[in-house]
Amino acid sequence: MSTTAASPQSPTAAPLPDEVRVAIVGSGFSGLGMAVGLLEDGERNFVILETADDIGGTWRDNVYPGCACDVPSHMYSFSFAPNPDWSRSFATQPEIWAYQQKVVERFGLRPYVRTRAEVTSATWHEDEQRWHVETPRGSLRAQFLVAGTGPLCEPKYPDLPGLDTFEGTVFHSARWRHDHDLTGERIAVIGTGASAIQFVPKIQPQAQSLVLFQRTPPWVLPRPDRPITRFERFLFRRLPFTQRLARLGVYLTRESFVLSFNHVGALRGLPRQVGLAHLKRSIPHDEALRAKLTPDYQVGCKRVLISNDYLPALGAPNADVVTSGIREVRPHSIVDHDGVEHEVDTIIHGTGFHVTDQPIAERLRGADGRLLAEHWQQGMEAYRGTTIEGFPNLFMLVGPNTGLGHNSIIYMIESQVRYVRDALRRARQGRFAAFTPKPAAVQADNDEVQRRLQGTVWTEGGCASWYMDARGRNTTLWPDFTFLYRRRVARFDEEQYETTPVRRREIERETVGV
Numbered sequence: 001m002s003t004t005a006a007s008p009q010s011p012t013a014a015p016l017p018d019e020v021r022v023a024i025v026g027s028g029f030s031g032l033g034m035a036v037g038l039l040e041d042g043e044r045n046f047v048i049l050e051t052a053d054d055i056g057g058t059w060r061d062n063v064y065p066g067c068a069c070d071v072p073s074h075m076y077s078f079s080f081a082p083n084p085d086w087s088r089s090f091a092t093q094p095e096i097w098a099y100q101q102k103v104v105e106r107f108g109l110r111p112y113v114r115t116r117a118e119v120t121s122a123t124w125h126e127d128e129q130r131w132h133v134e135t136p137r138g139s140l141r142a143q144f145l146v147a148g149t150g151p152l153c154e155p156k157y158p159d160l161p162g163l164d165t166f167e168g169t170v171f172h173s174a175r176w177r178h179d180h181d182l183t184g185e186r187i188a189v190i191g192t193g194a195s196a197i198q199f200v201p202k203i204q205p206q207a208q209s210l211v212l213f214q215r216t217p218p219w220v221l222p223r224p225d226r227p228i229t230r231f232e233r234f235l236f237r238r239l240p241f242t243q244r245l246a247r248l249g250v251y252l253t254r255e256s257f258v259l260s261f262n263h264v265g266a267l268r269g270l271p272r273q274v275g276l277a278h279l280k281r282s283i284p285h286d287e288a289l290r291a292k293l294t295p296d297y298q299v300g301c302k303r304v305l306i307s308n309d310y311l312p313a314l315g316a317p318n319a320d321v322v323t324s325g326i327r328e329v330r331p332h333s334i335v336d337h338d339g340v341e342h343e344v345d346t347i348i349h350g351t352g353f354h355v356t357d358q359p360i361a362e363r364l365r366g367a368d369g370r371l372l373a374e375h376w377q378q379g380m381e382a383y384r385g386t387t388i389e390g391f392p393n394l395f396m397l398v399g400p401n402t403g404l405g406h407n408s409i410i411y412m413i414e415s416q417v418r419y420v421r422d423a424l425r426r427a428r429q430g431r432f433a434a435f436t437p438k439p440a441a442v443q444a445d446n447d448e449v450q451r452r453l454q455g456t457v458w459t460e461g462g463c464a465s466w467y468m469d470a471r472g473r474n475t476t477l478w479p480d481f482t483f484l485y486r487r488r489v490a491r492f493d494e495e496q497y498e499t500t501p502v503r504r505r506e507i508e509r510e511t512v513g514v
């Protein structure tokens with residue numbers, strides 16, 4: 001095992017360093033954004049640990065047909081790495097993944113990445129003021145740990161009676177089986193979330209039959225997607241400010257959604273009318289089907305979905321929507337709660353991810369030896385959505401209440417990265433060796449977030465969504481304008497933390513540059 005940090009020459013398969021200043025867990029937008037920030041600050045003593053065999057997170061794993069972002073690409077990309085070559089307003093998965101790869105090359109991140117290095121545990125050692133991190137490729141020590149492990153990373157499978165007896169093919173949309181040809185098959189899709197509405201219209205035309213098991217219909221609004229013209233791309237390349245303007249336009253439009261979701265309840269009627277008109281236009285002749293697909297909760301309570309082909313696909317002669325629920329799965333069929341048996345060859349789970357019970361919480365042990373999952377027994381909570389009481393020198397990107405229902409999460413990630421960088425700068429200046437947020441600060445911060453959530457569409461819109469945890473508390477969303485969040489994390493507010501001074505030995509180590 002090497003004794004230095006990842007050197008800029010080492011490939012992703014190189015040995016793990018013994019010790020780093022910063023260990024970043026995950027190589028999605030969070031991990032990559034963090035790494036670029038560190039390099040900008042001149043920090044080279046870090047490593048990016050990644051479970052999979054390549055970088056990319058969401059955009060490496062979700063390769064289902066039709067996978068694309070639903071925030072326009074000018075906004076769903078790093079502000080410091082605009083891509084003038086986006087081919088469409090909503091880029092598809094291959095293009096977004098290629099963009100991430102370009103970011104890795106452009107900023108020279110590859111040498112810092114260690115793939116197949118899943119963090120199986122990380123424990124804070126108070127005596128050493130270090131995290132001990134275990135991976136299948138060995139262990140390392142880190143002064144700071146940044147978890148960029150993603151809110152939508154670990155697929156969630158439904159617990160269906162008899163599923164294990166099913167003799168056909170079963171897979172999750174985030175683990176798409178491209179080796180399995182769906183042509184002419186009888187397909188069951190379970191779930192109606194953001195992924196299902198993208199892949200259903202792509203597979204319906206090739207299926208013999210498609211039966212969609214729907215618990216709750218989503219609000220589906222028109223998707224203003226179009227190719228970006230060659231002239232526009234020329235402009236973006238030659239006059240970069242034009243792309244910045246386009247980005248600003250997207251940002252402001254998306255922020256305006258907060259007015260109806262949060263501040264001005266009276267505005268909620270407008271998106272509802274747009275959604276109902278879209279449904280009528282998409283399925284003009286089948287009132288019964290429209291009734292099944294009409295949500296009975298407010299727009300925005302669940303993630304608003306955009307599609308022009310999902311609703312028409314469900315109106316096709318080979319498609320069926322079942323709303324009574326699943327009673328049991330048999331070797332070649334699914335029986336619904338009305339007792340109807342649906343013969344199927346393949347079951348596709350579009351059932352989302354473990355959001356409020358993230359696997360990383362089972363792997364991090366804080367100062368008192370407790371697992372983060374134990375600490376979060378009453379629900380996820382962090383200070384500024386980023387740092388956690390009793391878990392020194394840990395930062396969580398897209399942590400509790402920093403997810404979004406209305407705009408690009410990359411904006412939030414960049415806001416958090418600034419906060420982390422400021423903390424690390426201060427640590428570097430010798431102001432502290434370790435920190436943990438004061439309990440009172442965590443409490444006040446979370447009370448305020450929960451107060452802001454009151455009266456919003458996310459808590460009172462009349463739906464059960466994955467934004468809520470098992471106790472019915474919304475621990476995932478930032479409930480306001482994103483610039484207000486950015487303002488909250490504009491500087492590392494050291495006064496809200498209990499800090500441990502740098503020991504003399506550490507200062508000497510820093511001074512001689514060991």
Ligand SMILES: Cc1cc2nc3c(=O)[nH]c(=O)nc-3n(C[C@H](O)[C@H](O)[C@H](O)COP(=O)(O)OP(=O)(O)OC[C@H]3O[C@@H](n4cnc5c(N)ncnc54)[C@H](O)[C@@H]3O)c2cc1C
Binds near residue numbers: 027058150
């Ligand atoms: C299909 C889909 C479409 C989406 N579209 C949008 C959109 O349009 N707009 C938007 O704002 N958001 C969207 N999202 C949300 C999306 O997850 C975020 O935008 C963003 O990609 C999150 O980046 P991340 O780096 O935080 O997490 P991820 O991209 O999930 O990356 C996490 C990484 O951490 C790694 N990892 C996890 N645990 C460990 C471990 N223990 N050890 C080592 N590595 C680990 C994973 O392998 C993964 O590579 C979408 C999500 C999905 C699933």
